[in-house]
Amino acid sequence: MRPVPVAFHIGPLVVHTYGLGLAVTFWFAYRYFERRLRAQGYPTEWVLGFFIWVLVAAIVGARAMHVLATLPSYRSDPLQVFAVWQGGLSSFGGLILAIPTGVVVARRRCPQLGFGRAMDLVAPVLAAAWSMGRLLGPQLMVAGGGHPTGQWFGMYYADQVGRRLPVPIFQAIEDAAIFCVLIYVERRTIRRATATEGLTPMADARYPAGTVIGTGMTLWGIERVVDEKLWLAYPGQLGDVLVEAAGIALAIAGVIVLLRARSRWRHWEDGAGSRAPDHRTPERPSAPAGVA
Numbered sequence: 001m002r003p004v005p006v007a008f009h010i011g012p013l014v015v016h017t018y019g020l021g022l023a024v025t026f027w028f029a030y031r032y033f034e035r036r037l038r039a040q041g042y043p044t045e046w047v048l049g050f051f052i053w054v055l056v057a058a059i060v061g062a063r064a065m066h067v068l069a070t071l072p073s074y075r076s077d078p079l080q081v082f083a084v085w086q087g088g089l090s091s092f093g094g095l096i097l098a099i100p101t102g103v104v105v106a107r108r109r110c111p112q113l114g115f116g117r118a119m120d121l122v123a124p125v126l127a128a129a130w131s132m133g134r135l136l137g138p139q140l141m142v143a144g145g146g147h148p149t150g151q152w153f154g155m156y157y158a159d160q161v162g163r164r165l166p167v168p169i170f171q172a173i174e175d176a177a178i179f180c181v182l183i184y185v186e187r188r189t190i191r192r193a194t195a196t197e198g199l200t201p202m203a204d205a206r207y208p209a210g211t212v213i214g215t216g217m218t219l220w221g222i223e224r225v226v227d228e229k230l231w232l233a234y235p236g237q238l239g240d241v242l243v244e245a246a247g248i249a250l251a252i253a254g255v256i257v258l259l260r261a262r263s264r265w266r267h268w269e270d271g272a273g274s275r276a277p278d279h280r281t282p283e284r285p286s287a288p289a290g291v292a
Contacts, residue, residue, distance in 0.1 A: 004157055005017060005140070006018060017136075018137055021133070021137045021139075021140050024132075025137065026055055028129060028132055029125055029126075029128075032129075033047065034047045036124070037113075042110060050102065050106060050110075054098050054102045058094035058097065060097060061094045061096050062090050063093070064097075065094075065242075090243070092224075092243065092246045114209065116209025116213075120186070123213045124183055124212070124216075127220070130220075131173075131176040131179060132172070134169070134171045135169065138167075138171075139166070142157065143158070143160050144157045144160075144167075145166060145167060146232050147165050147232070148161075148164060148165075149163050149165050150163065154166070167231045167232060170231065174227070175223075178216065178220060178223065181219065182212055185212055189211050189212065192207075192265075208265050209261070211258065211262075214257035214258035214260075215258065217251065218250075218251050218254030218258065221248065221252075221253075224243060224244075224246070224247035225244050225248055
C-alpha cells in the first residue's frame with residue numbers, strides 16, 4: 001500500500017495537499033462563523049478582515065510552538081522552520097496567539113459582541129473546523145501517523161516506516177463528537193434562557209455566557225491529553241510533555257469556566273424570576289431551535 005499522497009502537480013506547479021486542505025478548512029470556519037453571527041443578529045461585514053488577522057496569528061503561533069517543542073530537529077537546517085507545507089503546526093500554539101488577536105480585533109470592529117458571547121459562538125466553529133482540518137491537514141502530510149501498528153486499520157504515511165495509527169482520523173471523529181455535544185449544550189442553553197425570561201436570545205443576549213466554551217475547553221483538553229498519551233507521545237520528548245500539560249491546563253480552565261457560568265446562571269435566574277412577565281399574558285416569543 002502506498003503512503004497517503006502529500007503533493008500533486010498542476011503543470012510545473014507543486015500543490016501540497018496539506019496546505020490545500022487547511023485552506024479549505026479555514027474557508028469553512030470563516031463561513032460558518034459568519035453564519036452563526038448572522039443568526040444571532042450581529043453584523044457580519046467585519047468578519048473577513050477579522051478572520052484574516054486570526055488566520056495569520058493562528059499559523060504563526062502554531063508554527064512557533066511546534067518549532068520550539070522540536071527545536072533540535074531544525075538546528076541542522078534552520079530554513080525548514082518556514083516549510084509549513086510539510087506539516088508541523090501545534091493546535092495549542094495557534095490558540096495561544098489567535099485568541100488574543102481575535103479578541104482585540106473583534107472588540108474594535110464589533111463592540112456589541114461581548115467576549116463571553118463570542119467565545120460561545122466560536123466554540124462549535126472550532127470543533128467543526130478541527131474535525132475537518134484533521135482529515136484535510138495532518139492526514140495528508142508527511143509523518144502524519146501515530147505509533148507503529150500491525151492492525152488492519154493501520155495506514156502508510158510519507159516519511160514514516162510501516163503502518164501507523166491513523167491518528168488524524170481518530171481525532172476527526174473525536175472533534176466531530178465534541179461539536180455535536182456543543183450544539184446540544186447550546187440548544188439547551190437557549191431553551192433554558194427562554195423558559196426563564198420568555199425572551200429569545202436573538203432579541204436579548206443578557207443571559208450568562210460561558211457554558212458552551214467551558215464545555216468545549218474541558219472536552220478538547222481531555223481529548224488532547226488522551227490522544228497524546230495513547231497514540232502520539234514518545235518518552236522523553238519535550239513537545240509531548242508540553243502538549244499533555246497544555247491539555248490538562250485547558251481542561252482545568254474549562255471546568256472553572258463552567259463553574260463560574262453555573263453561578264452566574266443561578267443569579268440571573270433569581271433576578272429574572274423577580275421581573276418575569278405574568279404568565280397569563282398572551283403571545284410570548286418562541287425560542288429558536290439553535291444556531292448550528
